[in-house]
Structures are given as structure tokens and as C-alpha cells.
Amino acid sequence: MKVQIDAGRCQGHGRCYDLAPGLFGDDDEGFGKVLGDGAVPPEEEQEARRAAANCPERAIRLAEGA
């Protein structure tokens, strides 16, 4: 699984890096960013789904099996 953030949609709500700090971080201004290349280790897939489900802008894309 891989995660991506659509920067055009992100409004800086900060839910992704709160819920899945291993996968997302914040930039200097507080907007979400993907850490590393966005590859999700199997044990963090649930966190990735929760982060995506909690994004009010639906700005997080999960690519299954990638």
C-alpha cells in the first residue's frame, strides 16, 4: 500500500499526522506531507486507512497493493 496527499485539497487540518505520525508529517506551515516515499508497512495499514478516513477534505489517496 502507498499513501499520497493531494496538496491542492489539503487545508492543514492536521488529522493525518496526528493519527499516523509514522506515515505523515507536517511542513513548516502545518500542512500535511507524506514521509519518505509513502510506502506503508503492513503493520501500519490500519493507521493509513484511519488517517484517510479522518481527512475532512478527502485529500489522502491510498493505492492498494502498490
Add this chain to the structure above:
Amino acid sequence: MTTMTLPPGPSLPRFAQGAVVLTARLRGMRRMRARYGDAFTVNVPIFGRAVVISDPDEAKQLFTASTDLVENVRPNLGRVLGPGSLFALTGEEHREQRRLLVPPFHGRRLAAHERTIEDETVRETATWPEDRAFPALPSMLRITLNAILRAVFGADGDELADLREMLPAWVAYGSRLLVLPIPKTDLGRWSPWGRLWIARRRYDAIVDRLIDKAAAEDLDRRDDVLALLLQSRYDDGSPMSRAQIADHLLSLLVAGHETTATTLAWAIERLRRHPALLRDLAEEADAGGGALREATITEVQRTRPVIDVVGRHVTADGYRLGRWTLPEGCTVLVAVALMHEDEALFPDPLTFDPSRFLGVRPDLYQWIPFGGGRRRCPGAAFATMEMNVVLRTVLRHFTLMPTTEPGERRHSRGVANAPAKGGVAVVRRRSPEAMPPSTIGTAGARP
């Protein structure tokens, strides 16, 4: 015509139902849930007919609904804070303004506020007496008011002293006024709203002076909200108006201190009644850790949410929300405490047990002390960091003495529910040798 389907509810007249909901809020809500289930319809003053929900799926649907279907509850704090406040703004304008308020309370600037908050806590707690009971709430209010004033305006000065003096009374007064209708004609300076507007003019004059001062400085070197808003530009290059800036700043000052202080007072109240947890927290603070402290704050907010309901206003007729079909103009209130007491979400819900959040963040549509969705509190990260730093500082400088007294009851301060005795503390100062060195940078900073 669409058939409306509203949840069941009592048929008492509005006045009587209002009395139940407003005077015994949590007890009244629990009673209605026991009788009607997790959703019920009430008819209350201020909101009129309101649907109260606590099912997490329905709440999530409401919080994520498009702004053509659902907007912020009416009336809301925007009445007191001004038309430019995030509470009052809707739709695209709300989105645009909210985005401007993200940077000051996130990212690198969040870490910069940590030092200020620790300083304010050390300064305030220096006056705490030993071995004598005192309410923690007034101290917590002073710490959080000073912290938000400095985050919003930067350096201290005479103007901040004026604001520090006028804001607490104004907030207390304004939150009581929230429930009164705005008169159509001006009833004069001695009427309730007249008094509020006089205070507002005084506030505007202070902010004007602060803006004039700031304009003469190098804003790039400043990290406070005022400096950021003064530098922000709309897409067409125009700056933000002074009236808009003043409304934003007032909203941050008001929303940003009492709620946090009240939660901190609850933390003191809860911790003194859980001696084993208190010992673990003190050890953790000495060792430089913070996981248990973070989980504890999350659990305090779950079991003692300071806001009762998160409200929305239905703007589309026949809006379908889960099992219900709602008319335009209907108010929907998400009952925070009812959701937090849902056994299916939080097993053994009435037990205060921070370990349930150790290493696990709650879903943000099930744990909703900050509200939810696009209108969730934009200062949540700041507030969480602030509570963490204040508690850490208190634990390092003091031994909080446990008590066997029963828990304090909830007492409404207008908007926020506070412990009835103000979160009574009894402390003993720790000897300086026993105190660990400060480890700035571990409370809010992220990897």
C-alpha cells in the same frame, strides 16, 4: 413534498424542555437517551426544534457533509465575536479564512510557543501555597490567557495588560449573552448588548494601536498571529481588513483560553483521585517521557469534555442524516458526552483509564472534544501541546497530593463545563535538587 423523519422526543412545552436541557445538561441528556435511544428530538430555547444525535456514523456524516447541506449552528459565538469570526463564516469564505490560521498553530511555530507556555506556568505556579487547598482553575485561566495573548500578539506590552484585564469579564459576560436574542433596536449603553458593544469598541481601539505598532516593525522576524495576518494577501493581492483581523484575533483569544484552562482544572481534579497514575506520571516526567501524559490528557477530555454539544444547522430541506430526514432550518446537536460514554466505542466508559489511549490515538469522529470535520477546533494541536507542557511543568515542580474526596461535580460557566470547586489542588513543592533538567522540545514537536 419530502416526508420528514425525526427521532422521537418529549412533548413538553419548549420552556420546560429548555429548563431540563439548560440546567441539568448532562443528566437531562442521559435521561433522554435512556428513554428514546441514541437520537432524540427536543424543543428548546435558542435553537428551537433540535435533533440530538450521538451515533458515531451519523455524527461523521454530519461533520463531513457538504456546506450546501449543513452549516455551523445558529446562533453561534459569531454573534459575540463578530461577522469575520470563523464561527460566523460559512462555505468558501470559511475555508479560505481558516486556511490562513493554520500556520500560526502548527508546524515549526507550534514548537516556538512551548517555551512561552513553560515560562508562564513557572511564573504562575510560583505563587502556589503548600499544603493548603486552593482551586487550580484561576491559575490555569491566567496561564492560558497569557499564553494565547503572546501567541496572538507576540511580545508583551501595555496593550496586553489592558486586554488581560478586560477579556475574562467580557468572555464570561458574552457567553451568558449568547442565549439572549439580539434586540432589533438599540436599547442603549446600559442594556446587556450595549455593554458588550462598549467593550468591543475598547477592544478595537487596543487592536488598532497594536496594528499601528506592528506596521512599524519588521514583520518577517515575528511568529505571532497578528504579524502573519498582517502579511497575508488574498489571491488578488489585497490585504486583510483591520475589522477582519480584529474578529479573528478575538475569536482566538476567547476560544483559546477558557476551554483549555477548564480541561487542565479537570486534569488536576482527576489525577488527585488516581494516586497510582499520579506516581507513574511524576516518574515519567522525571525520566523525560510523555506517552502516559498524552494518553491521560486524551482520557480527561473523553470523560470530562468541557463543551456539551457540537451544533450544525441544516440548510437543505429533506437532508438525509442516517436514519433521519430533516427539514431546512433544523438544528442538529452532537452530544459529546453521550458519544464518549458509548460502550461500543469505549469499553467500561465511565471508568477513568488513560491506558486505553496508550500508543493508540482515538478516531477523531468518535473522540470529539474539539468538534469534528472541517469546523473542528483549528487550535486543537496548540491546546494539546499547551496542556501537555503545563501538566509536565506542574509535575516537575510539585508533588500533587492525592485525595479520597468524591469527584467534583460539573458546573457550567456559560460555554464550558468546569469542576464545581475549580479543581481543588493541594501541592508540595519539590526540592530543586530533585527536579530533572528541563527538556524543552518534547511536548509538541513532531519527528
